[in-house]
Each structure stands twice: as structure tokens, then as C-alpha cells.
Amino acid sequence: MLDTRGELEVETLLKIVLGLLAVLLVIEVLEAIVGTIIGLLGPLIALVIAVLIVLWLLDRL
Numbered sequence: 001m002l003d004t005r006g007e008l009e010v011e012t013l014l015k016i017v018l019g020l021l022a023v024l025l026v027i028e029v030l031e032a033i034v035g036t037i038i039g040l041l042g043p044l045i046a047l048v049i050a051v052l053i054v055l056w057l058l059d060r061l
Helices: 010-057
Strands: none
Touching: none
């Protein structure tokens, strides 16, 4: 039986790990940005709905 372990060099493994870490950091930053945008849109949508209801009650629509 031939031993085929250890064919990748340490530098190659480090590049793979650093690449995966970079991808993880990008995903975390995008998640924070999207979460902030959605967090700001929630109250804005509620305000728009409230304004539409008030305008409908005042027969302005």
C-alpha cells in the first residue's frame, strides 16, 4: 500500500486557510451592512403604512 499523505505543502495549506478566512470576513461585513439596511427600513415601512392609513381616513387618497 502506497502512502500518499502529505502531498500538499504547508504554504499551499496556509493560502487555502487565509483565503477561507478572507471569504468569512467578507461575508461577516456584508451581513452587518445588510442587517443595518433592513433594520433602518423596518421603521420607515411602518411610518409609510401609518401615513397611508391616516390619508385614507381623511379621504385624501
